[in-house]
Amino acid sequence: MEEVTSLESQEYFINMGPQHPSTHGVLRLLLSLDGEIIRKVEPHLGYIHRSIERMCEYDSYQQIVHLTDRMDYLSCHINNEAVCLGVEMGLEVEVPERVKVIRTIISELNRISSHQLWWGVMGMDLGAITSFLYGFRDREMITDIFEETCGARLTMNYNIPGGLMFDIHPNFQKRTKEFVEHFKKTLPEYDDLLSNNVIFRERTVGVGKISKEDAISFGCTGPTGRASGFSCDVRKHDPYSAYPQVDFKEILAEEGDCFARYKCRIDEMWESLSIIEQLIDNIPEGDYKVQTRAVIKLPAGEYYQKVETARGEFGVYIISNGAKSPYRLKFRSPGFSNLSALNKMAVGGKIADLVAIMSTIDLVIPDIDR
């Protein structure tokens, strides 16, 4: 009998998803493994492809706004804003200052609520259920404000081309200030629970690194790109709405690992709070919308508008031929580009690290599949 001189390992494949609690939806990953070491990650998409871009070619511009709610549902208001700004750009309509300020405040509230949910779910992915309850405790305050403002908790659809659907509720300023006060006290708790937790740090520091060059070439934006040192905040570089008049920092980190991405989001919540504080007492008087025609027809041409959602740069590219629906509409979703960097981050790591990496990219699958 031949003597065994070495133990050879063999690569094998496993499926992660489409029904897996840590994929935050229905993403399917085909993992090529060598023992516990990841050799390749291949995402398979399309499990929630709802043909939204195709539907947009049949819908009027007001109707398109509704569909963008259902893409990145955690930053729905910001998605709506992208389409509305694009249409306003085509119509050459200047919205009142009041609309700009209200849109900015609600965008920042939306960003905070998205990050709160991400923080809660990230803790849960790494095995801590307390963070989930803490995150939702604070998030409910924001959904209450949204509900009072426009009647919906999640898919708000508050923006319309030309302004807002209604004026803000009389309680809006008071409740927003209450929330800011409350959240300033509870946000340090987030650090106590996870950021300074030894187990949490062991699982995130140095895990899933991506360099600045790679982040740029994969098109990573949002906290995923900024954690690698890629300055890509649309609010800073290409300001829209009321962002030119507020003073805030762009959060950047150099490490590019999971903890840097985590820290970027936590710091972004502080910046969002500061933006809200600057604007909440200075909402100018005026109309809450400009009257547009009932049937909006954009002049023939191409329009591109980008905004900064909680996940990164979200772009709307409208090609119009002068009809009441766009000829073609393309969404540039941040999740899709960030997901493409997953292979680069995960290769060479353990399979358990993949869960932490996916958490810190903060994927929303309907945003990727559309």
Add this chain to the structure above:
Amino acid sequence: MGMNAGNIDPQQRAELLKDFPGEVKSGPGSNIVVTSVDGIINWARANSLWPLVFGTSCCAIEMMATGASRHDWARFGTEVARATPRQSDLIVIAGTIVNKMAPVLKRLYDQMADPKYVIAMGACATSGGPFYYNTYSVVKGADHVIPVDVYVPGCPPRPEALLYGIMQLQKKIKGETLSDPRDPMKDWV
């Protein structure tokens, strides 16, 4: 589907009992026993529904909100969200089902052990919702794939609406009886 007394048609039943030496009667005594057992089993089943963690889109966030601090569906015995269908009794279809996902949903349902229940949460799972017209990839309602017990309308439904849906399902479970076990696939078209 599993074989149970309710599935056997009377002709087959008579054939099976042909060689049975005794007589099968449903006397008053047996009825009393069955109803008491029914009550206990239904009470236990209705108050320990373990849901499957299954969310495809926006409704999943409201489902998470239902499970989280404020609404807390643990009050109704549904807090033990399981990641595997083999350990769960209830599947809350939270979100759109598209053509590529439909076979996966069917497989998940088939993997669940009887008795199993389905709540279609939101407009998409009920009828296709906002994605009904001009789409080539959306299944117009999850009941094209698996039988649904309770439909919860909304886009997305509020957590209170989902809680009400769970309570309606509990009501439905409490009306079941062992002498005529339910077969969800039987009435499903």
